Amino acid sequence: MTDSAAETRRKRVVHRSPGYPMFSLKEAIDKAKLIYDHEKRSFTTPDVIAKHLGFSQHVGGPGGRAMSALRQYGLLEESEGKSRISNLAYTLLQYAVGSPERNQALRTAIRKPALFNELLIEYRDGLPSDDTLRSNLLQKGFNPEVIGDVVRIFRDTIALDSGTVVERHAIQLGDYVQWESQGIYQFEQPRRVVRISADGKFGFFDDSTTGAPVEQLTKVNPPVEEKEIGGKPLIKRIQPKPGMNNEVFTLSEGEVVLQWPNQMSPESYEDFKDWLELITRKAKRMVDKKTEIETAEAE
Numbered sequence: 001m002t003d004s005a006a007e008t009r010r011k012r013v014v015h016r017s018p019g020y021p022m023f024s025l026k027e028a029i030d031k032a033k034l035i036y037d038h039e040k041r042s043f044t045t046p047d048v049i050a051k052h053l054g055f056s057q058h059v060g061g062p063g064g065r066a067m068s069a070l071r072q073y074g075l076l077e078e079s080e081g082k083s084r085i086s087n088l089a090y091t092l093l094q095y096a097v098g099s100p101e102r103n104q105a106l107r108t109a110i111r112k113p114a115l116f117n118e119l120l121i122e123y124r125d126g127l128p129s130d131d132t133l134r135s136n137l138l139q140k141g142f143n144p145e146v147i148g149d150v151v152r153i154f155r156d157t158i159a160l161d162s163g164t165v166v167e168r169h170a171i172q173l174g175d176y177v178q179w180e181s182q183g184i185y186q187f188e189q190p191r192r193v194v195r196i197s198a199d200g201k202f203g204f205f206d207d208s209t210t211g212a213p214v215e216q217l218t219k220v221n222p223p224v225e226e227k228e229i230g231g232k233p234l235i236k237r238i239q240p241k242p243g244m245n246n247e248v249f250t251l252s253e254g255e256v257v258l259q260w261p262n263q264m265s266p267e268s269y270e271d272f273k274d275w276l277e278l279i280t281r282k283a284k285r286m287v288d289k290k291t292e293i294e295t296a297e298a299e
Contacts, residue, residue: 017142017150020115021069022263024156025106031066032075032089041090043082062263074112106161115140116154127155130218145245146262171196171203171214176222179212186212190220 021028031053038052046067050056055063067083070076075089085093088105095102111117119127119136127133130151137147171177176190191205202211249256260272 017146018115018140019068019072019113020150021072021113021153021157022065023069024153025073025109025160026156028070028073028075028109029089029092031070032085033093036085036089036093039084041084043079043084045081046083049076049083062265065263072113073109075109103161110158110161115150116157119154120158127158130220149262171217171219175219177203177205177217178220179217181212181216190222192222193217 034052035049039048050063050067053063053066055061055066067076071078075086075092076083077086088109091101091105092109095105111120119133122136133151133154134147137150138144142150171193173193173196175193177193178190179186191208193203194206195204196202196214197204197211201214203214203217204211245260245262247258249258261268264272
């Protein structure tokens with residue numbers, strides 16, 4: 001690495017967002033159950049808990065963020081450097097779904113993260129559109145690249161409480177939507193709604209006869225297409241899914257577009273770094289080949 005490149009890296013400012021749990025309360029409860037299955041109500045070290053959750057360490061990286069999320073929801077309690085599932089987590093695991101005890105525990109856990117409690121107070125009469133939530137989070141200092149994740153996690157969490165008003169804008173003809181089923185996004189990029197069933201329960205899309213339940217559709221921004229300007233190649237950008245970073249670097253010949261996950265394990269990061277080095281070597285060979293051709297033609 002050159003001195004200038006090293007200096008640039010040192011000066012680069014990381015836009016860190018205010019704290020928020022990295023996954024929804026439902027996933028947090030599932031993780032609390034894993035801990036309970038192994039340890040019941042016994043205290044153990046954070047390293048052991050992280051191992052139960054499938055992580056190699058409890059400090060930094062995905063393991064540290066997972067432990068932080070459990071604490072933010074109030075599902076872990078600590079004493080003398082050790083941890084166990086809390087009374088709140090025990091209630092969520094042991095009481096029947098729909099019971100008054102579990103419902104109250106859900107409402108408590110939903111409001112434990114400071115951000116979620118703040119938003120629920122601010123929008124006590126019902127939640128606004130995703131666009132309004134995104135604007136609010138921008139004003140609160142959140143990195144634009146994580147806001148989609150924050151909105152999704154927030155909505156998934158408060159949806160566990162049937163008493164919380166979780167209104168979304170109704171899906172209409174012409175809207176671009178994303179379809180989420182069983183926690184998985186079904187579309188590679190947003191699809192346009194071209195028909196809605198007579199009972200209003202299913203939406204249908206361009207170039208497809210298969211519908212999707214309207215209750216599983218979320219209105220999103222349409223995919224962005226860049227038109228050819230000044231002889232530059234046409235680039236069709238796909239709106240990044242929640243949890244993905246998106247960077248665009250403009251060259252005189254056109255644009256370089258790169259997308260990658262917000263969260264990577266150390267092993268995945270090393271693979272990603274090696275892949276980037278491979279791509280740059282390929283690009284260098286193309287530049288060298290072009291130079292050789294131009295030199296030969298000049299001779």
